[in-house]
Structures are given as C-alpha cells and as structure tokens.
Amino acid sequence: MINVNGKIVSSSELSIENNRGFLYGDSVFETIKVLDNKVLFLEDHYFRLMSSMRILRMEIPMDFTMEFFQEEILKLTNSIESTSNALRVRFSVYRDAEGKYLPISRKIGFIATIEVLNSSVYVLNSTDYxxxxxxxxxxxxxxxxxxxxxxxxxxxxxxxxxxxxxxxxxxxxxxxxxxxxxxxxxxxxxxxxxxxxxxxxxxxxxxxxxxxxxxxxxxxxxxxxxxxxxxxxxxxxxxxxxxxxxxxxxxxxxxxxxxxxxxxxxxxxxxxxxxxxxxx
The missing domain is CATH 3.20.10.10 (D-amino Acid Aminotransferase, subunit A, domain 2)
Incomplete structure (x- = not known):
C-alpha cells in the first residue's frame, strides 16, 4: 500500500512525466523505522524534513505539523497486515508544480511507501564486511x-x-x-x-x-x-x-x-x- 497525499492506495497513479521529483530531483525524503506502531526518533525526522524543505524553498502547509506527519506514517503502517512489528517507511516530499527549472509554484505533495523489516531490535551484523x-x-x-x-x-x-x-x-x-x-x-x-x-x-x-x-x-x-x-x-x-x-x-x-x-x-x-x- 502507498500513502499519496493522505490517501491510502495500492498504486500511486502519479504522472512521472510531469513530476518534478522525477524530472529534476526536486524532492527530499526521510527513511523511517516504525516499531510496535511507534515512529522512532519522530522529532528528529520531522525537524530534519522541515529544515530540508525550507532550504529548498518549498511551501510548507500550515497543517503539516509533527502530529500530521506521524498520523500519515501510521495511517500507512496500519493499512497492511504483517506478522512483523518493524516496518520501514520512505516518506518523500516533492514540489508539486509545473515549470522547467523554475517551478511556477512552491506547493508540495508527498508519497510514502512501506516495507516489512526482518528484525525489530537493532542487531550487530557479525559477518565479514x-x-x-x-x-x-x-x-x-x-x-x-x-x-x-x-x-x-x-x-x-x-x-x-x-x-x-x-x-x-x-x-x-x-x-x-x-x-x-x-x-x-x-x-x-x-x-x-x-x-x-x-x-x-x-x-x-x-x-x-x-x-x-x-x-x-x-x-x-x-x-x-x-x-x-x-x-x-x-x-x-x-x-x-x-x-x-x-x-x-x-x-x-x-x-x-x-x-x-x-x-x-x-x-x-x-x-x-x-x-x-x-x-x-
């Protein structure tokens, strides 16, 4: 399942030929671990995302609070059935605008994808590296x-x-x-x-x-x-x-x-x- 701008769907149906994240790399993302329905290091992920969006001069909606960020992540993780209590979420924010290098607006969209992890706690890999x-x-x-x-x-x-x-x-x-x-x-x-x-x-x-x-x-x-x-x-x-x-x-x-x-x-x-x- 995928979370596209707040809607849980099986396919994003986003038009990549017009998506600035695809065309120009005009996108930032967070890789997040969710354990037992808790977003680990939530504040750090949220404030890094906000900082990145400001640096890239993206328009941050007033309702894009930390609570909203957490809710959208958990909305996605709760949409799948899994025997694992550990999940990996990639939360991507892209500038949702037309234009070439210069976007015609600064508004954003987001897409979050999910992946099941094999291990819940952190385990030190002892194999050759x-x-x-x-x-x-x-x-x-x-x-x-x-x-x-x-x-x-x-x-x-x-x-x-x-x-x-x-x-x-x-x-x-x-x-x-x-x-x-x-x-x-x-x-x-x-x-x-x-x-x-x-x-x-x-x-x-x-x-x-x-x-x-x-x-x-x-x-x-x-x-x-x-x-x-x-x-x-x-x-x-x-x-x-x-x-x-x-x-x-x-x-x-x-x-x-x-x-x-x-x-x-x-x-x-x-x-x-x-x-x-x-x-x-």
Missing part, C-alpha cells in the same frame, strides 16, 4: 549535500562499483579528498579511545542515527568524541570503524584493504541504542 574508497566521483562540501534529496547518483554508481568488486560498502570522498560518509550511512572511526566522525561542513548527510550515536558517545566517559576532518590515511591506523543509519542502527566494518578491525564500541552502542528505543 569489507569496504573500499570510491573515487570515481566526489561529494561537494556544501549545505545541499547534507540533505536527503533524490539526487543520489554517487550512491547509485558507488553501490554498483562495490558490487562489481566484491565489497560490502564504499566510503565517499569530498572535493578535498577527505572521507565524508558511507554509501548508506554516516561513518565513525575509533582510535585509542577517541571516536571521530566527519563534520556536516565536509558534506555528509545530517543523519538521524548519526545524532543518536553522537548523544550516546557524549555520555560515554570511556571515550572522547569529536567531529573532525577524516583523512583516508587514518583508516589503516584505526582500531574500529562503523557505519550508522536508522534502519540498520550500527554496522561494523571488518576489513579495509589489509587492515582488520574490532567491534568493541559498536557492540556497546547497539545495546545502548536498543535500551533507548525500548523507553520511547
């Missing part, structure tokens, strides 16, 4: 790069590169050749009890799970957390690397070239993350 740098294209260090828009060609081509070469993921670089993020999430690097992640100013997506993990790290007195530029040379000196996103939670990296990594902090973070969502 090897990465490589993706150097064919680079992320530009500016505000638009931090948004979740439909312009994800670097993620698509990077994913194809990873599959063709037997890697589970790749790390993306910015125009200064510094590490920005993984193909599907933010990156954290651990060395001698110091945990570092690239700053938003380097062009990484402003991840909702990134925010949760940073909050957990700032409460952990065993580690020092910092946001800072991450050079590719730091990867082979690191003790641990992991990727974060809302659906997977924390994904440990086991190997980069000849370097293999531990997952001590990742295990601890997954446990604390699950404890946090149980209280939501």
């Amino acid at each position: 090897e990465i490589e740098l993706y150097k064919d294209f680079y992320i530009t260090s500016h505000l638009l790069s931090t948004l979740k828009t439909n312009n994800r060609l670097i993620n698509v081509t990077g994913s194809i590169f990873a599959e063709e070469n037997g890697y589970q993921n790749c790390l993306l670089l910015n125009d200064a050749k510094n590490i920005v993020e993984a193909l599907n999430g933010n990156i954290f690097i651990v060395k001698d009890k110091v945990v570092k992640t690239p700053p938003l100013s380097d062009g990484c997506v402003k991840g909702v799970m990134r925010k949760q993990i940073i909050e957990l790290l700032q409460k952990n007195t065993d580690y020092v957390f910092e946001e800072g530029v991450v050079s590719p040379f730091e990867l082979q000196k690191a003790d641990e690397l992991f990727i974060t996103n809302v659906i997977l939670g924390v994904q440990s990296i086991t190997k980069y070239r000849k370097k293999e990594y531990t997952n001590t902090l990742a295990v601890d973070l997954v446990n604390k993350l699950n404890a946090k969502i149980r209280l939501m």
Whole structure:
C-alpha cells in the first residue's frame, strides 16, 4: 500500500512525466523505522524534513505539523497486515508544480511507501564486511549535500562499483579528498579511545542515527568524541570503524584493504541504542 497525499492506495497513479521529483530531483525524503506502531526518533525526522524543505524553498502547509506527519506514517503502517512489528517507511516530499527549472509554484505533495523489516531490535551484523574508497566521483562540501534529496547518483554508481568488486560498502570522498560518509550511512572511526566522525561542513548527510550515536558517545566517559576532518590515511591506523543509519542502527566494518578491525564500541552502542528505543 502507498500513502499519496493522505490517501491510502495500492498504486500511486502519479504522472512521472510531469513530476518534478522525477524530472529534476526536486524532492527530499526521510527513511523511517516504525516499531510496535511507534515512529522512532519522530522529532528528529520531522525537524530534519522541515529544515530540508525550507532550504529548498518549498511551501510548507500550515497543517503539516509533527502530529500530521506521524498520523500519515501510521495511517500507512496500519493499512497492511504483517506478522512483523518493524516496518520501514520512505516518506518523500516533492514540489508539486509545473515549470522547467523554475517551478511556477512552491506547493508540495508527498508519497510514502512501506516495507516489512526482518528484525525489530537493532542487531550487530557479525559477518565479514569489507569496504573500499570510491573515487570515481566526489561529494561537494556544501549545505545541499547534507540533505536527503533524490539526487543520489554517487550512491547509485558507488553501490554498483562495490558490487562489481566484491565489497560490502564504499566510503565517499569530498572535493578535498577527505572521507565524508558511507554509501548508506554516516561513518565513525575509533582510535585509542577517541571516536571521530566527519563534520556536516565536509558534506555528509545530517543523519538521524548519526545524532543518536553522537548523544550516546557524549555520555560515554570511556571515550572522547569529536567531529573532525577524516583523512583516508587514518583508516589503516584505526582500531574500529562503523557505519550508522536508522534502519540498520550500527554496522561494523571488518576489513579495509589489509587492515582488520574490532567491534568493541559498536557492540556497546547497539545495546545502548536498543535500551533507548525500548523507553520511547
């Protein structure tokens, strides 16, 4: 089932030849986990979506409140029968207007799709997970790069590169050749009890799970957390690397070239993350 502008339908019947999200990538989206009929990290998703829409100069309706956002998500999740209590929702907002590069209006439409997840709580994947740098294209260090828009060609081509070469993921670089993020999430690097992640100013997506993990790290007195530029040379000196996103939670990296990594902090973070969502 699909939620199209508040209506639950089996097919959107949207005209993609006139849809600005399809034609120009004039769209932003949130990937959301719903557990036991609760929208996890609701406020963070809502305020990031509002911020993204304002940055793109979309017209936000007065009734597009957090309560409305939550209601439309749950309207969709309650429309399907599933034995799983965990669901993935992609909530996309597009500028609903005619025009070429210049839209004739700023009004919006939205479409939300749903997918059943196999696991409810976050589980640390213990299988081999090897990465490589993706150097064919680079992320530009500016505000638009931090948004979740439909312009994800670097993620698509990077994913194809990873599959063709037997890697589970790749790390993306910015125009200064510094590490920005993984193909599907933010990156954290651990060395001698110091945990570092690239700053938003380097062009990484402003991840909702990134925010949760940073909050957990700032409460952990065993580690020092910092946001800072991450050079590719730091990867082979690191003790641990992991990727974060809302659906997977924390994904440990086991190997980069000849370097293999531990997952001590990742295990601890997954446990604390699950404890946090149980209280939501």
